[in-house]
Amino acid sequence: MKIKDILKNVKFEAEKGTSSLDIGNVTCDSRAVKPGDLFIAFKGFAQDGYKFIGQAVANGAAAVLAERDFDASPAVKKIIVRDTRLALPVIAANFHGDPSKKLKMVGITGTNGKTTITYIIESILRCARKESGVIGTINYRYKGKEIPAKNTTPGPLELQGLLADMLKAKVGYAVMEVSSHSLDQGRVGGILFDDGIFTNITGDHLDYHKTLKNYFKAKAQLFDMLKKGGAAILNYDDRKVRTLAKKLRSKVITYGLSKGSDIRAVGLEISLSGSRFTINTPGGNILVETKLIGRHNVSNILAAVAVAYHEKINFKAIKEGVETVTFAPGRLEPVSAGQPFKVFVDFAHTQDALYNVLGLLKDVARNKRIITVFGCGGNRDRTKRPLMGKTACEFSDRVVITSDNPRFEDPADIIKEIELGVKGLFNNYDIVADRRKAIEKALNGASADDIVVIAGKGHEKYQIVGGEVHPFDDCKVAREIIEGARVRGPGSRKNR
Numbered sequence: 001m002k003i004k005d006i007l008k009n010v011k012f013e014a015e016k017g018t019s020s021l022d023i024g025n026v027t028c029d030s031r032a033v034k035p036g037d038l039f040i041a042f043k044g045f046a047q048d049g050y051k052f053i054g055q056a057v058a059n060g061a062a063a064v065l066a067e068r069d070f071d072a073s074p075a076v077k078k079i080i081v082r083d084t085r086l087a088l089p090v091i092a093a094n095f096h097g098d099p100s101k102k103l104k105m106v107g108i109t110g111t112n113g114k115t116t117i118t119y120i121i122e123s124i125l126r127c128a129r130k131e132s133g134v135i136g137t138i139n140y141r142y143k144g145k146e147i148p149a150k151n152t153t154p155g156p157l158e159l160q161g162l163l164a165d166m167l168k169a170k171v172g173y174a175v176m177e178v179s180s181h182s183l184d185q186g187r188v189g190g191i192l193f194d195d196g197i198f199t200n201i202t203g204d205h206l207d208y209h210k211t212l213k214n215y216f217k218a219k220a221q222l223f224d225m226l227k228k229g230g231a232a233i234l235n236y237d238d239r240k241v242r243t244l245a246k247k248l249r250s251k252v253i254t255y256g257l258s259k260g261s262d263i264r265a266v267g268l269e270i271s272l273s274g275s276r277f278t279i280n281t282p283g284g285n286i287l288v289e290t291k292l293i294g295r296h297n298v299s300n301i302l303a304a305v306a307v308a309y310h311e312k313i314n315f316k317a318i319k320e321g322v323e324t325v326t327f328a329p330g331r332l333e334p335v336s337a338g339q340p341f342k343v344f345v346d347f348a349h350t351q352d353a354l355y356n357v358l359g360l361l362k363d364v365a366r367n368k369r370i371i372t373v374f375g376c377g378g379n380r381d382r383t384k385r386p387l388m389g390k391t392a393c394e395f396s397d398r399v400v401i402t403s404d405n406p407r408f409e410d411p412a413d414i415i416k417e418i419e420l421g422v423k424g425l426f427n428n429y430d431i432v433a434d435r436r437k438a439i440e441k442a443l444n445g446a447s448a449d450d451i452v453v454i455a456g457k458g459h460e461k462y463q464i465v466g467g468e469v470h471p472f473d474d475c476k477v478a479r480e481i482i483e484g485a486r487v488r489g490p491g492s493r494k495n496r
Contacts, residue, residue, distance in 0.1 A: 001022065001023050002019065002023070003018055003019050003021045003023055003079070005094060006026065006091055006094050006095050008090075008094050010081060011081065012065070012081045013081075014077060014078060014079045015078065018077045021077055023036065023062060023063065024036040026038045026092070026095045027039060027157065028040045028042040028049055028155070030052035030055040030056040033055075033059040033060060033061050034059065035059075035062070036062045037061050038061065038062065038063045039053070039064045040064075040084060040087075040091065041067070041070075041084065042085070042088055043067060043084050049066075050066055050067070050068070050070070053070050053072070057073070061076060062076070063076065063079055064078060064079065065079040065084070066078070066081075066084070067081060067082065067083065067084055068080065085185065085186050086189070088155075088156050089191075090189065090190050091156075092157045092159070092160040092161075092190065093156075093160055093191070095160070100190070100193075103163060103166065103167055103172070103174045104173040104174070104194050105174050105192060105227075106173060106175040106193065106194065106196075106197070107178040107188070107196045107225070108175070108177050108197040108303070109179070109180065109183065109198055109199070109219045110198050110200050110235070110241075111199070112200055112202070112296065112352060112356070113199040113200065113303065114136065114199060115137050115331060115347070115459075116297065116300045116328040116331050117197065117199070117303050117304050118176075118177060118328075119325055120300060120301055120321065120322060121304045122134055123324045124304060124308045124313060124321030125172075125175075125321070126321065126324075127317040127321040128308075128313045128317035128321070129317075130173060131143070131173070132171060132174070133162070133166040133169075133173070133175070135153070135154070135162060136149065136177040137177055140162055142169060143166075147162075151182075152179040152181075152182070153176065153178055153187055153188060154187070155187055156187055156189065156190070159188070163191075178196075178222055180215055180219050183221045184221075188225065191225060193222070193225050193230055194229075194311070195230065195231050196222045196225070196230065196232050196233065197233040197234075198219060198232070198244065199235055199241075199303060200235050200237075200238040200299075200352070201240045202350055202353075226250045230250055230251070231250065231306075232245075232248050232252050232253070233254075233255065233303060233306045233307060234252060234254050234255070235254075235256055235299060235303065236254035236261040236262075237257055237258050237261075237299065242254070251310075255305070255306045256302065257298065257299070262306070263279065263281050263309060264279070264280045265278070265280075265301075265302055266280055268298065270298075270363070270364055271293075272293065272361075274289065274290050275290050275294070275297065275298055276288070279301075281309050284315060286305070286318055286319050287319075288301070288322045290322055290325070291323075291327065292325060292326075292327065293360060293364075294332070294357070294360035295356070295360060296356040297332075304321075304322070305318055329458070330345055330346065330460070330474075330475075331459075332345075332346050332357065333458070333459075333475060335478045335479055335482075337478075337482040337483050339446075340447075340449070341446045341450040341451065343443070343452045343478055344361075344451070344452070344454070345454045345457075345475050345478065346455050347460075348374075348455045348456065348458075349377065349404070349458075351384050351387035351390075354374065354391045354455060355395070357455065358370065358391065358395035358396060359395055361451055361453065362395050365451055368449050368451050369397040369446075369447070369449075370396045370398075370451050370453065371396065371397065371453070372395075372399045372442075372452075373399075373400045373439055373442045373454045374388065374401065374453075374455040374456045375401065375402045375414065375418070376414055378406040378407035378411075378464075382417060385414065385420070386420040386421025386422075388418065390422055390425070392429075392455075393421075393425070393429055398429070398445065399422075400431075400432055400442045401430070401431050401432075402415075402433060402434070402435045402438030402439075403434070403463075404435075404456045404463075405457070405465075407466070411433045415431055415433060419431070436472075436477055436481075439454055439474070439478055439481060440481050443481050443482060444481075444485065460473075
């Protein structure tokens, strides 16, 4: 591909003759450079690609794009831009043929619910006989292919490459989670959406955004990226999100349990086995019965239905699609190993998400004890730690505070900050820093008909300690402990 086509709509400076150069591939990874490639010395938050220009040149880069001049042989074409962060998304879209213009694009942002909504939309589209691909927290998947997710929203080159591959595979819809980081950093620049969902806004990622106002502003950028005729789909139950309805120039569709919602749930019946309700839409009503538990999942279903309604999916496919989904991995995922009590693994890692899960269980399982295991991630938003502690103790009969992904923080220091929200207010908690031992304590302390919630890591198959990634799967660990206790015999479980 000619450099002039790769750099379309990018302001740059280069010596004469550069524009006609043929490029084999474009990359920001100097290690991946092959002869004839364009290397972009991308200036990120953790690394400055300028430092790796030498390695890229040594590997055969035909051209290097950077923000300032550098030393290289005359054979290497130098391309200088003002800001690589702004240039990269445009370059990525150009190189991969701007696939978002040809795909039906659905973007989902908000603090909670994004992953579950992707699964519901995917199921509805499948029932409508429409091919879809998903880019999200758990994986990137389409046409039987699954790629482990490094980030909720990948970088521009990888993202545009995925969309281009979906297009080649004749996928019609691309459904993607759009993180606040990716919006703020311009990773999704150059993508246009047919449908943009904003689920809710609560305190999270304030280590990065600093204020809730900045966090909200970053997420709201999604609606600057709608196609002509695209719809902004807003959670009417969230007061802050609802304010966008009067500010946006695009078509707005609201959803929620509140009066005034365009897509609304009525006649709600919630139990531990699922939910039953009627969805009112401007085009008619749909009665659904779902295995998904809780009001927050009702909200997730409504968001997905709003997309389906805007995309003119028939009601039969919507109903079938909603009712087919039993759970999203790590989102109130049941663990069953023959134990006489219920175990759920959930990704809840914010105060609001924990409240949704525990408040729901407290409401629908009034006479059952709730035992909660949770921790907070290291080197992340510290303001939510005491709030999560308070919520866990308030809505649980017993809490085991433990480690999550401590990263480069001491787990004991994280736990102390969690304890600030409970010390002197509650006495229904224990501290067990080792996560496996904490889960074991909760399970060994459970009696028949109790509910054990293991929160914070959900679908994750690892634990990050320092700079090392260790295998750790909450579902697997819980199952091993339960099965081990059964092998040891009925006398081995405490409080039974």
